[in-house]
Structures are given as C-alpha cells and as structure tokens.
Amino acid sequence: MNSLTTYHSVAARLQSSIHSGELASGSKLPSERGICEQLGVSRVNARDALHFLEAQGLIYRLNRIGWFVSPAPFIYDPTQTHSLRDEARAQNRQLETELISANRTAAPAVIARKLELSATAAVLNVVRRRSVDGRWVLLESCYYREEDFPDLLSKDLTGSLNALVRDAYGFKKRRQDIGISSKPLNQTQAQQLQVREGSPALKLSRDLIVDGRCIVAETEHWLHDAIEMSIRGRTTAG
Amino acid sequence: MNSLTTYHSVAARLQSSIHSGELASGSKLPSERGICEQLGVSRVNARDALHFLEAQGLIYRLNRIGWFVSPAPFIYDPTQTHSLRDEARAQNRQLETELISANRTAAPAVIARKLELSATAAVLNVVRRRSVDGRWVLLESCYYREEDFPDLLSKDLTGSLNALVRDAYGFKKRRQDIGISSKPLNQTQAQQLQVREGSPALKLSRDLIVDGRCIVAETEHWLHDAIEMSIRGRTTAG
DNA sequence: AATCTCCTTTGGTCTATACCAGAAGTGGTA
DNA sequence: TACCACTTCTGGTATAGACCAAAGGAGATT
Known part of the structure; x- marks a missing residue:
C-alpha cells in the first residue's frame, strides 16, 4: 500500500507540526478528542497516531492530563x-x-x-x-x-x-x-x-x-x- | 481500582502460561480471535493484552503470522x-x-x-x-x-x-x-x-x-x- | 518435486459509541 | 487568601462489528 493509513497521516501531521516548531518542545498537544474534531478521524485513529509518536520518542503523556512534545533527550x-x-x-x-x-x-x-x-x-x-x-x-x-x-x-x-x-x-x-x-x-x-x-x-x-x-x-x-x-x-x- | 482491568487479566493469564512452561519459549500463542473466544473478551482487550506483554519483552509477533513467546534475550x-x-x-x-x-x-x-x-x-x-x-x-x-x-x-x-x-x-x-x-x-x-x-x-x-x-x-x-x-x-x- | 491457484488464517485498520476515573479548573464561602 | 465542592476535561477501558491485506496451507497440475 503506497498511501498512508489514516493514523499514519494523523501522526505525520502532528510530527510535521513538531518539526516546524508550530508545536514547541514541552508544549501540550491538542486533546485526543480535539484531534478527532480537527482532523475528522475516529478516536481510535487519533490514539493510534499518538501512541505511534510516543513510541518514536517524539511525545510523552502525563497520566490523564494530556500529551506533550518531548524535549531533546x-x-x-x-x-x-x-x-x-x-x-x-x-x-x-x-x-x-x-x-x-x-x-x-x-x-x-x-x-x-x-x-x-x-x-x-x-x-x-x-x-x-x-x-x-x-x-x-x-x-x-x-x-x-x-x-x-x-x-x-x-x-x-x-x-x-x-x-x-x-x-x-x-x-x-x-x-x-x-x-x-x-x-x-x-x-x-x-x-x-x-x-x-x-x-x-x-x-x-x-x-x-x-x-x-x-x-x-x-x-x-x-x-x-x-x-x-x-x-x-x-x-x-x- | 484494586481489581485488574480486563486486558490486564488477559495479560496475566497469558503471562502465567508462559512462566509455568505451558507456553514454551518460541512457541506460538493462540490467535487473537482464539483468545477472544477462549476468554470471552473483546478483540480490543485481547490485542491490548498482547501489546502489553510485547512491551514487557515477553512475546513478539511475526507480521501477520502470529504471536510467539520470546526466548531469553x-x-x-x-x-x-x-x-x-x-x-x-x-x-x-x-x-x-x-x-x-x-x-x-x-x-x-x-x-x-x-x-x-x-x-x-x-x-x-x-x-x-x-x-x-x-x-x-x-x-x-x-x-x-x-x-x-x-x-x-x-x-x-x-x-x-x-x-x-x-x-x-x-x-x-x-x-x-x-x-x-x-x-x-x-x-x-x-x-x-x-x-x-x-x-x-x-x-x-x-x-x-x-x-x-x-x-x-x-x-x-x-x-x-x-x-x-x-x-x-x-x-x-x- | 516444483509450481501455481485458491482458500483460510492471521494481524491490521477502522467505525461509532459509551462509560470510567483521575486531574485540573472554577466559583463560592469562610 | 485558602479551602471546598462541583464541574469539566482528559486519557483509559470496553463493546461489537466490519473490512483489508499479507502470509501460509492445501490441493491440483505439470
């Protein structure tokens, strides 16, 4: 499959925002439901995208508080x-x-x-x-x-x-x-x-x-x- | 919450099978749908449990083939x-x-x-x-x-x-x-x-x-x- | 024995929805 | 100003189901 899956696209969008500086190091990401609304995707897709970026070391979460952009290691x-x-x-x-x-x-x-x-x-x-x-x-x-x-x-x-x-x-x-x-x-x-x-x-x-x-x-x-x-x-x- | 969530219970069951030797190192786990049927849980719970064990380093997957018990590192x-x-x-x-x-x-x-x-x-x-x-x-x-x-x-x-x-x-x-x-x-x-x-x-x-x-x-x-x-x-x- | 075709099995992806529970925010009160 | 109670927001958990696509198995054919 050449085209990205939905959650890959969502991840790519967020990653792009991070790399461009639009989402600065340490800043809070939109909430999961916010991402759903903004990008018109299901919550499962939003979550999968966030988990993907977390695995990459690009974002981290504080328990039940939200997702944040990881600072440099x-x-x-x-x-x-x-x-x-x-x-x-x-x-x-x-x-x-x-x-x-x-x-x-x-x-x-x-x-x-x-x-x-x-x-x-x-x-x-x-x-x-x-x-x-x-x-x-x-x-x-x-x-x-x-x-x-x-x-x-x-x-x-x-x-x-x-x-x-x-x-x-x-x-x-x-x-x-x-x-x-x-x-x-x-x-x-x-x-x-x-x-x-x-x-x-x-x-x-x-x-x-x-x-x-x-x-x-x-x-x-x-x-x-x-x-x-x-x-x-x-x-x-x- | 003192009691385990459903996917934690599923993970615990599988982990117990691994530690007891019932599921030997390198052996194939039941399929995701098999786990659903055997334990009467949703596929999301079965998958979450498997992902949890994967993160622990206890099991690994071959792409679209199945899940296996990890050998010693x-x-x-x-x-x-x-x-x-x-x-x-x-x-x-x-x-x-x-x-x-x-x-x-x-x-x-x-x-x-x-x-x-x-x-x-x-x-x-x-x-x-x-x-x-x-x-x-x-x-x-x-x-x-x-x-x-x-x-x-x-x-x-x-x-x-x-x-x-x-x-x-x-x-x-x-x-x-x-x-x-x-x-x-x-x-x-x-x-x-x-x-x-x-x-x-x-x-x-x-x-x-x-x-x-x-x-x-x-x-x-x-x-x-x-x-x-x-x-x-x-x-x-x- | 090797190859091919078809079918089955497997994990992957996706939808929509609901409810739980922890954390923070807000407003009222002392 | 500090505390408390309530509300809201957040991620966590769960359900049922559907469809995709890769991988392997089985049987037929060469």
Whole structure:
C-alpha cells in the first residue's frame, strides 16, 4: 500500500507540526478528542497516531492530563561516575532530585544474590526520582550492603550518591558493571514519574564492585524518550 | 481500582502460561480471535493484552503470522569487539548472518558528518541482518570511508567485519564511541526483521575512531526483547 | 518435486459509541 | 487568601462489528 493509513497521516501531521516548531518542545498537544474534531478521524485513529509518536520518542503523556512534545533527550554516559547534576548543567538542563524513601529493608532475591547476602538479609535501600527541566524522567533504587555503609541513612541522600561512596566511605578503587535493557514501567514506577503504567522505559542496572565484591546494586528506570546514552570508548589495540 | 482491568487479566493469564512452561519459549500463542473466544473478551482487550506483554519483552509477533513467546534475550556487550557469532556460541545460541546489500552509495547527512566527508561524498555501505536461533533480531548498517577500505566490497562480508577492519586493513589501534537509545523500527527495517513497523527496538550506534578520525560508522537495530546489554567496567580510582 | 491457484488464517485498520476515573479548573464561602 | 465542592476535561477501558491485506496451507497440475 503506497498511501498512508489514516493514523499514519494523523501522526505525520502532528510530527510535521513538531518539526516546524508550530508545536514547541514541552508544549501540550491538542486533546485526543480535539484531534478527532480537527482532523475528522475516529478516536481510535487519533490514539493510534499518538501512541505511534510516543513510541518514536517524539511525545510523552502525563497520566490523564494530556500529551506533550518531548524535549531533546538528556545525553548520558552510564559508565561515567560524575555527578548527574553537573552533567545536566553542562547540557543547559536542570536536574532536580527528590528522595522518595531511605530505609533498611529485606533484600529482594536478585539484590541479595548480587550483594552475596543470605535470602533474609537486610540491606539499605535509597529510592529517588529525578527531573530534567521539571519533568520526572528517572526513578532510581539503590541497595547498599549494611556493613559497608554504616550510618548511610543519616547522610544527605539527595546529592551524588557516588560521591558518598567514594568520599564518605572511602571506596575509591572500584569497578562498575552495567546492564541495559528495554523495560516498561510497572504501576508503582509509572506513578512516581507521573506517567501511565507500561510507559516505555530503559532499565539500567549498575553493580559497584570493590575487591571483587558487589557492595552497591543500583537500578535506574529512565523514560525512554528522555535519554540518549553515549559511551566514549578508550583506545584499544585488540 | 484494586481489581485488574480486563486486558490486564488477559495479560496475566497469558503471562502465567508462559512462566509455568505451558507456553514454551518460541512457541506460538493462540490467535487473537482464539483468545477472544477462549476468554470471552473483546478483540480490543485481547490485542491490548498482547501489546502489553510485547512491551514487557515477553512475546513478539511475526507480521501477520502470529504471536510467539520470546526466548531469553541474547547477552551482548556492545563495547567489546569479538565476534558476535562466538559470543552466541558461548551462550548456546546460534547466530546466522545474511548480507542484504553491499554497495557504494551517497552518504546520508549524519554519516557524512561523522566520517568527515562532504555532503555529496560516496561511502561503502554494508547492510546485514542477523538471526538468533532462527529469528531475525538485528539489522545492521555499516558505512566505511572509501579511501580507508579499498576493495572492501569484494571481500567476504558475512563474517566478522571487525576482524576485517583489524586484520585485512590493519586498523589495530582504535577506539569505539557508542550511542544507545530506544527507537522503534521504521517500515523498511521492520520488513527485514519480519515484524510490524513500529516494533520496539534498541538502536545502537558505533563509531570507530582511528587517530582521532572516524573511519567506520555503524548502526545496529535490535528487537528490544532479543537483547540485554551487559557492560563490564574496568577498575578505576576516580 | 516444483509450481501455481485458491482458500483460510492471521494481524491490521477502522467505525461509532459509551462509560470510567483521575486531574485540573472554577466559583463560592469562610 | 485558602479551602471546598462541583464541574469539566482528559486519557483509559470496553463493546461489537466490519473490512483489508499479507502470509501460509492445501490441493491440483505439470
């Protein structure tokens, strides 16, 4: 079929408005019913078009509030350890951090394995969400071996946790193993980032290894349109 | 709302069948209309449930053929350079490669910039698709600076292109810069991997830098459920 | 055995409508 | 000015049905 289907046409119209600047970054799109009326299409077609653009990373939705034009993604090197806030500042973005919870809790099985703890061991868990330019885009959950991080929960947990690990606890010589996969948000995660359950996201796991032992296990869930990973390699002769 | 919505229930039923082994990895799910009849739900609910599971990476579809249970993802370190085929063998997987095209072509603007070529310069382009255990999961497109790779198109392009770069062309000391983002497949890409346009995928770009110059620009599109990236860091003191 | 034709099955697209429930807006009141 | 109640707006969920078009299967033919 050479001609576009209806929802493709609707998507193309909206995309064109975005690229032309008529719909600026961060601005709200017409409502679903508004699109139906303006373009004379059914609501299913309007929704399919919006879902298509969402999958492309061009728009995002706030749950039951509306659809918005996605800003440019945040450029992020997950293998680096410097402060995310500094990274954002370098990109003319503004990063804010909100501590959601910090407590001593039973380790989930996966975390217990990574931290080489028994199934019933306790760990220290810090959960934070972060916004870029006012939009919640990242939910992070960090698990710490209690014995390696005494008094962790009494420290300022809204700054660079990496800096804490290095400076306050002295773990200077360490390695990070990183996992990256596509993983939509579950209901709890979605609620924290003000989006719908099932919203597309990238899951990033980071294990901090010191002397061959994993002492911190971290999971980051990034809204998929908000991030672009960029890893600068090092010269090898292999 | 504490109770599940209808399509969530349908998804939960299917997911339970998958986890119990009743629906084995790689096996075909009941058709959409079959699910409607069996569970007494509308086709919209059946489809929503399937889309939900697809987003989770649990199932995949072959275009107009049916839905299938996703096998375990292939574990892939994009920062390493050894042969994908060897990597697959190490994971008891079977990787096949099919050359789609290899030709001298005008460089797309993005590629021209990376390779530091003028807008009208020609490059050598190699396009391949790769399957894991018989399922097309990866579409890769590599662009080479013509002057750095004379006679490239007359070589065997179904093996390790990395090995070619290193051994046949002598570029031993090099660096790779990698980009990772979430990017669904366009119509052409989807067709090559036998899936529907818009299927969720991870886009991986890799620039090969030698003596400060980019000599190869590569793009890989992986079906999102078929891959899990795992990057082993190196010990730093930072 | 290979090819061709026809039929069936499959997901894709579309229509119109209705109702739910969360979020915000508005106006009134203290 | 702050709070509350109500309304409106928003996306979410669901129904029933129809038709399209690609892919494969089956049977016939060469």
